[in-house]
Amino acid sequence: MKITVEGADKEFAEKLVALAAQHRAELTVIDTAWTAERAERYLRSLPAGARTFARLVIRNHGYIGAGALREQLGRLQGPTVALARAVPRGVREGWWPEGTAAPITVVYDEANPSWQKAVAYRMAAEDVPVFEAALAALERSQQAARALGITPGGTDKTTLTWTPDPGRAEGSGANLIDLDGGSRPAADADAEERP
Incomplete structure (x- = not known):
């Protein structure tokens, strides 16, 4: 059995x-419950528009009218498609198990079942605190990155706008690397000269 x-x-x-x-x-x-780690991974995997969409749902305690979202984002088609694709992508990547429910669902007008325009979007009450914590962690890490001059560039993309001064690391024992990987050429030459 x-x-x-x-x-x-x-x-x-x-x-x-x-x-x-x-x-x-x-x-x-x-x-299949949403954990803080899964929720943060979910939010990080979203493109900017979909992440803003999720942020608005989370910040409104798990329920926001579609009209309010349209005022903020314009058309909702792009963000809702990205949200719909995020859960299956997470299953494929092994981030959460199959059967994990989408954290944000659409609410339709029950009085008018033939016309299915979204009237709101919601998140289950038990998921809201988990996603609030994940959103706070994500925002803290983004602020820390910006403080270092690292600017998030979208889904899994980062732009470094700050370059460390190699002179500051000299004598610190740090192994400097070039941008293509490996050690700095001067460090290789020093290592070859040592007995």
Whole structure:
């Protein structure tokens, strides 16, 4: 017998594991809940417009009207496509397990089911504090990078606008490298001359 449990709370999963052990079953419990690490990875993987979209949902305690988003972002098609692609990409990359729900979902007008224009976007109440913490961590790291002159350039891209002074590291024991990798040519020559 093989049992797979996805999305169960911890107490239920523990009881189920104990019951399955009594019957010598093979049991796999997959935790699909959003954690701070997963949430930060999710936010980092988004392009700028989609990250702004997510930030607005998070900052509004998990619920924001589509009209308010349109005022801030214009058309929502680009950011919503990026949000929709982020979860499957995370599964492919192994960042979170299959079955992990999208953190931001669309709300449609129930009174008008034939016309499906979004009226709002929401995040589950239990996910809001997790994503608030992830957003705060992301913003802290971005501020620290900017303080060093490193400017985020988009998804997995960074631009360095500051170059360290090689003279400051001389005698510090630091192994300086050139921009293409490896050690600095002068350091290689010094190493060859040493007995």
